[in-house]
Amino acid sequence: MERAIQIVSTAKYLPEQTVTSEMLDEKLGLPPGWSYKSSRVRTRWFVTDETSSQMGAYAAEEALRRAGLAVEDIDCIISVSGTMEQPIPCHAALIHQRLTQGVPPVPAFDINSTCLSFITGLDLASHAIQAGQYHRVLFVASEIASIGLNWEQKKSSVLFGDGAAAVVVQKSAPESPARILASRMETYSQGADYTRIRGGGTRYHSRTNPPPEYFLFDMDGKAVYRMVARYLPGFVDRLLAQAGVGIDDLDLVIPHQASGIAMELMRKKLGIREEKYMTILEDHGNVIAASLPMALHEAVQQGRLARGSLVLMLGTSAGTSLGGVVLAY
Amino acid sequence: MERAIQIVSTAKYLPEQTVTSEMLDEKLGLPPGWSYKSSRVRTRWFVTDETSSQMGAYAAEEALRRAGLAVEDIDCIISVSGTMEQPIPCHAALIHQRLTQGVPPVPAFDINSTCLSFITGLDLASHAIQAGQYHRVLFVASEIASIGLNWEQKKSSVLFGDGAAAVVVQKSAPESPARILASRMETYSQGADYTRIRGGGTRYHSRTNPPPEYFLFDMDGKAVYRMVARYLPGFVDRLLAQAGVGIDDLDLVIPHQASGIAMELMRKKLGIREEKYMTILEDHGNVIAASLPMALHEAVQQGRLARGSLVLMLGTSAGTSLGGVVLAY
Incomplete structure (x- = not known):
């Protein structure tokens, strides 16, 4: 389902504090090299006193500045x-x-599908832009992962970083090639418990003193991987068929930066060439829902996208959901 | 911006435990009649062991049953x-x-603008339905207010109840009068701190031991009321102008069931006749985002809507936001 939508500008914000994998090896009493080898992340950033809305506003201001826009233009x-x-x-x-x-x-409102939130938001809001309800929409993903990490779960805790990304989107000019070609999401909720933070909502409220680890991130990485490996190839086939393109037609694939080893296995399984696969994991970590728009921003910054380039943004999220969008940049 | 969208069915779920205003007077050591007089709520329901997703699923199953649909039809x-x-x-x-x-x-994903979430979700998703991306969408609002009430803030804590509502929406048949005529939302974020629960997210995480009341609902009712009284009349004028209808053309106004006194003051200020104003507050309380779809459900149940009836759904939310949709039922 095509929509004449154009990405106007992108930006990111990273907090000041660098956290290297060597620092984590030491903190966690692990042999040197363990954190990097497990995660393929060399550096991630953690907040010191920034709040999530501050980081989001910094990224948004930068995205507006890059487009020569004021907040009144949104x-x-x-x-x-x-x-x-x-x-x-x-x-x-x-x-x-x-x-x-x-x-x-x-x-101002939220759209949330955990790590896929940018794809879900872009997908839904693009219909409202196409219909003329909104002229220019600002998307902001801002994440503080560090406060919720469970350092007892070493494999997941060395993956994540904090940060924010912002993307400005508007209706394409008639002569522009930019458009969304297709979008798709599938939720396999039999895996809803594989990735979770249980505490902090109405079920396990602070007031009832649930176990402290309920407030921390909890992931069964193997179960997630098995589910994604089973369903992702068919999902990608269905999405590309909707878009009417083949995997070799794509100029760039921007995956959610979930974890290094899983990303590489998925790349091979899907038959995507290495030079067409955007990774920013090594110097950002997994920044939850900010990962996808941040990787899009880095792709733009690195000159890897020209107007009209055919891009697949693709990811997985807690839920367990698969989601993707095929767009001409 | 018209969209040929039809509400197919509605349902609600209320938990088993009835909480009368007399019970609250006693619990809070207040003179008999205080809770009712302050809130205009006689009865609200509180969960015992239901979870929010359970209540949501119960309401969803009932909405599907009423429409003669199976979950595969969504x-x-x-x-x-x-x-x-x-x-x-x-x-x-x-x-x-x-x-x-x-x-x-x-x-499966979330759209959240606190008490306006149903209006925001219906508004956005209706574009995707109109465009043909989705055939039939299930909206679910499920709320457990009771766990987060601050009984020290008597005026706000006697207002709320728990419960869920579900609404099934699809594209209208060509001969149907059902459609969305117009929608609008305005966020006055200078009032973002007037209504809040601070604790439970990344800013005031359990791990950092913030004050216990940070995890509870906190509202400056007077500040909210002043802001709403200032901006709502103009907002309604702009929304009705977009829809091309006058206030007297409306068959029914379904407001967010925020609080009895404020709802009545707003009704008078907006010049809406009492018999055209849908209230379910007295026997449900304010059920947060479930209030609007639950009031819609009650209007349908009470036979107050015929196909083609002109309805304004209107509300306010934390943020502080105003939102509304004009639809032909």
């Missing part, structure tokens, strides 16, 4: 983050407050 | 809840799991 702000700064109000309202102090009062 | 599940069961995965994935056990693997 008519909708959508948070596509997988973690929240606080349960109420929604994340986008807090970013709106940091960015605009309330003026103009453009709509 | 091709997207959207949670439009203002509270979450747990931070990861998203609420819709947990409802998907309860409802389908993963089969079929239709997309």
